Amino acid sequence: MSHYDWVVGNPPPLLKRHSEVKHALLRNYLVEYFLTLVSLPQQEKIRLTIVDGFCGGGLYVNEDGIEVPGSPLVILDAIKEAAVLVNVRQDRRKPIQIDLELICIDECSHALAFLRKTLDQLGYGADLAADRIRLVQGDFARHCGAAIQRAHDRSRVSGRALFVLDQYGYSAVPVVCLRDIFAKLKHAEVLLTFYIDSLLNYLSEKNLADFERSIGIRTSLSAQEIDEVKQSPSWRVHLQSSLYQDLTSQCSARFFTPFFIRPERGHGDFWLLHLSQHWKARDVMAGTHWRHHNHFAHYGRPGFHMFSTGYIGKFDDEGKLQMGFDFSEIAATVSKDTMMAQIPAMLFDGAKGMTFEQFFLQLINTTPATRAMVESTLLALNEGGDITILDETGGATRARVHLKPEHVLQLPSQRSFGF
């Protein structure tokens, strides 16, 4: 772990390329997050609480020898950038006022000393003195409750907070912390790093119980099955898929997006899970992936049920490297085509059809598509006569661009049932 060592007086540690990708995602997401929160020009003020639970020392040198910011500075820069965008785009006479509190937690005192010095040098001394930036030394899991309470005190009504949980491995964020965050903060969002490859390498019949205890989940595989699964050529795919289901179903977030980052060399896939309680938050994250597709890969399938056959592993059964889903224009076309083929069959069951809202909420976690992409696919199917969309009067909709949540989706032959 020496590349994360920060010692005041020494040069900052090396940041590997895949971690730069992680920072790019964080920055892009925060800008989109802010723009979504401040969508109305009349809004004068915005209050945000961001918890960087594994904050590090705040500065690195990248593989090209250039100094680059660590996550606390990525967060501060992104908020500044987003504020400028809001002021320009909304042509504001008075700039938006930002009441940001950034809580930085790290168990390493050297990292925090380095961060304090870096922040001071960059002109954040007054924010540190006024506790707008708080540095907290210790284990994240121990400080999580206090961070939740602080976020709650600052946002009693909307319960808005963002937790950036960039752990080294997979066991420093117990699931009970995630449950507490979502139970106490109505609009909380979490960006969780999870080193799935190291967990897969580590898990065995003997240590499954230790792992379950350390993070507090129950896996759907028995200890004996773990060893059996590991004998099969595609074991990574099966275990990843199963652990993904276990984690997302037990952390009590309603919405999630499972994106992967794969280091260029060697092993070490990790997940960047975005967890939230609101579909809009999930949609903003999916939109970020589509807009900045050159950075991210996601190893699921297009269309719906992206993980029904498990994740695509690093290697297929013949040992060949597989391509990830890359959020490119081609991927968008493939996604639309796949959804076009899947949707009519998905509407087959209910005689009365279902509302757009029901359809969307039921499926959103299973697709890399955004709401707008699902909406335009439904409208294209409606225009082609493959499905029928009824408006609130029960007649065929004239909508060409947007659907209302209460619009009803049916197969054309189902029409007679409803009316």
Ligand SMILES: C[S@@+](CC[C@H](N)C(=O)[O-])C[C@H]1O[C@@H](n2cnc3c(N)ncnc32)[C@H](O)[C@@H]1O
């Ligand atoms: C991957 S680095 C984080 C880097 C930082 N988020 C960034 O992107 O610039 C992980 C950091 O977590 C800290 N850490 C490790 N275990 C921890 C724990 N249980 N609680 C809090 N911090 C921890 C380490 O000291 C290290 O600084």
